[in-house]
Amino acid sequence: MQDTILRAEDLQAEFDTTDGVVKAVNHVSFGLPRGGTLAITGESGSGKSSVALAIMGLLPYPGRVTGGSIHFGDRDLLTLSGEELRTVRGREVAIVFQDPSTGLNPVLSVGDQVEEIIRAHQTVSRREAKAMSVEVLGQLGLPDPEEIVRRHPFQLSGGMAQRVMIAIATALNPSVLILDEPTSALDVTVQAAILEDMARLQERHGTSIVLISHDLGVVAQMADSVAVMYAGRIAEYADAETLFRSPRHPYTASLLASRPRPDQESRGRLAAIKGTPPSLIDLPDECAFLPRCHKATSECRSESVPELLSAGGDAHVAACYNLMYSEDEGTAARRSA
Ligand SMILES: Nc1ncnc2c1ncn2[C@@H]1O[C@H](COP(=O)(O)OP(=O)(O)OP(=O)(O)O)[C@@H](O)[C@H]1O
Ligand SMILES: [Mg+2]
Structure with a gap:
């Protein structure tokens, strides 16, 4: 079995605002293999930073973790005292925040x-x-x-x-380094240099990295495995090669299609995903991607929120009913264990 250094299980976090409860992280589970890089990607507001802050015990008020566990080795970070957490933080698990100016x-x-x-x-x-x-x-x-x-x-x-x-x-x-959009504010040459530094650092010290980025180019370059988030949930999870080669969630496919490709004529005319993500205050009872999905069927409309289903390959899962109902690629999808 692969050695997992950090494991989030059914993580839930919310912000209790005057407008209502923002369900920023909904039943998120993932494992970070020791010495590997897990990327978390998805549109703005999908809950990526909230996952990172929850791991660090740094969700700002009025945010709080409402369920799940985050195991670092055999300790659940969510059950540590403030003092214990401060020792872990910085020394064993460290974060680089999205905005360097803050x-x-x-x-x-x-x-x-x-x-x-x-x-x-x-x-x-x-x-x-x-x-x-x-x-x-x-x-x-x-x-x-x-x-x-x-x-x-x-x-x-x-x-x-x-x-x-x-x-x-x-x-x-630290044995785990969380990088929240480490290079988004920088120009491409500086970005490339910093990513190379990160790769070297990882090689030298065996650091395990959680890389949060909406930039699929960065994700493709750095990640061993990828979690795609949509509306606070994981929509798809796979090793990086599989995810880029054969995405199974229509959202992932749309993200990949909207990616700027320097080798293609269509530069500047990207297939942006139509519509907007739902409000996390008022999440629907069905699949949150439904209104934007070009593959939605009547089954999707009558079902509740889809669970992660096996997408065929090893540790490849997607939260999409198409995996159950469609026979494409001849895969009879099973519910993942
Ligand atoms: N301090 C806060 N108070 C209230 N709501 C918040 C707060 N911080 C985040 N949120 C809400 O939680 C949801 C998830 O936000 P989060 O910052 O985790 O998304 P993100 O995926 O990191 O987005 P981005 O790509 O823009 O950084 C959003 O709806 C956001 O508005
Ligand atoms: Mg963020």
């Missing part, structure tokens, strides 16, 4: 911020901590790290700021 403290130098995390978790002298920060920044491809540690966040470019964030997250060599 992640750095504007009044502290870069060096102070990297040293702070090191000294919070390890008994080292200031001098040792300083040397360690210069080393992690250097490892992340920042030129002249001795000079960078003296800078303040406003003196950094977007790419540099994001690398500093990654340095803070990886300073203690």
Whole structure:
């Protein structure tokens, strides 16, 4: 059996707002293989960041986890005390947030911020901590790290700021690193360089990565397996090669079709998915993708929300009734165990 370092089981999280309860994460389960990269993708608002924040115990008010478990080794992170969780966080499981501008403290130098995390978790002298920060920044491809540690966040470019964030997250060599849209705000060359740094880091330390990205190019480049989220649920889950080659959920197929392809004539005229995702406050009783689905049948309309069904291959599942009712590709789909 594959060694899974982090496992979410039936995770549910919501935000209790004045407009109603936003069901941001609905019955999400996945496993992160040790040393591997799991990508979570899907449109804006599908619940990707909420999953990441729930794992870290950092869902902001009025958000809360309402069900499920998140096992890191044999510990359920959801049952740890605040103190225990703080020890895990940063040291064993670390996150790089979506927006670099919110992640750095504007009044502290870069060096102070990297040293702070090191000294919070390890008994080292200031001098040792300083040397360690210069080393992690250097490892992340920042030129002249001795000079960078003296800078303040406003003196950094977007790419540099994001690398500093990654340095803070990886300073203690966490076994799990969660990257929430780590390169979305950056131009493509900086993005490529940072992704290469991540791949090197993973190779060197065997880091297991949860990569959240709506960019399917990034997902294809980095991920071993992919979870596609729609309206707070996993719509499809497969190893990356299978997902890109033979998606079985119409939503995944639409996402892939709407992907910019530099090799194709249709640049600039993408098959954007028609319609919008449902409100997470008022989720329908049937498949949430139904109004946008070009493959919907009468069965879909009379059924409740579809469960994840086996899509034939090994560990390939999709939440779509087409897998049960259609005979395409000759696969008689079974309910997954
Ligand atoms: N602090 C909050 N208060 C209320 N609702 C929230 C809050 N944060 C997120 N939500 C809602 O939870 C749902 C999921 O949001 P989330 O940020 O997890 O999506 P996402 O997939 O990360 O989107 P994006 O790609 O834009 O980052 C959305 O409907 C969002 O509006
Ligand atoms: Mg997000």
